[in-house]
Amino acid sequence: MSRNVTVTGIERTFGDNDIIVSKTNLKGHITYANDVFLKIADFTEKEVLGQPHSLIRHPQMPRCVFKLLWQTVEAGQEIFAYVINRTKHGDHYWVYAHVTPSRDRSGRIIGYHSNRRVPDREILENQIIPLYRDLLREETRHGDRKTGMLAGEQMMKDLLAREGVAYDEYIATLGKPHLRASREGQVSLPRDQAIQLEQSTCFQA
């Protein structure tokens, strides 16, 4: 989706107990959206079904985050990410998304599923918004999209290297530094995170 979309700067919010749900096929085209999704995004079901999920892409989202999202779920892993989305009329809403692959009985990936909850406001204001602003600035500084995205990716990798954590741990422990494993010695990640890190070519510390 082009960055030349209308945005109003008006933020929309949803309830602490609400979950915004959507499902996609393997190409990221929407196959299901719950009522909470439709209500906050101002779309009817008919308007979203079959559409690419970038329908609600907000121009303030760094490209490198979506690259990591796709790389992770296509590799069969789950990912958590903070995302700003755009409503039909250009308002925006922040979510904390948990995106997972859906599998058939034989284990084959047949689509993807995202559950989104209200993000922690302090983490958003103090960490995610400034981080995404920097990533976006870096991405848009370059002439073409691909070079820009690679530069954003590098910026994120550098941040993770400085912090001494992988993406998953960084996201999971935002605002909770005491939960972060020390990188002075050996860090043992849960097995699925370690596999994901081995497989991911971006955002590695």
Ligand SMILES: Cc1cc2nc3c(=O)[nH]c(=O)nc-3n(C[C@H](O)[C@H](O)[C@H](O)COP(=O)(O)O)c2cc1C
């Ligand atoms: C299950 C699932 C949920 C997604 N949810 C969102 C979302 O809420 N907002 C969004 O902008 N992109 C979402 N995406 C990513 C989009 O498919 C797309 O990569 C992103 O909007 C960037 O689009 P672009 O490459 O056209 O700029 C989701 C992808 C999947 C697989």
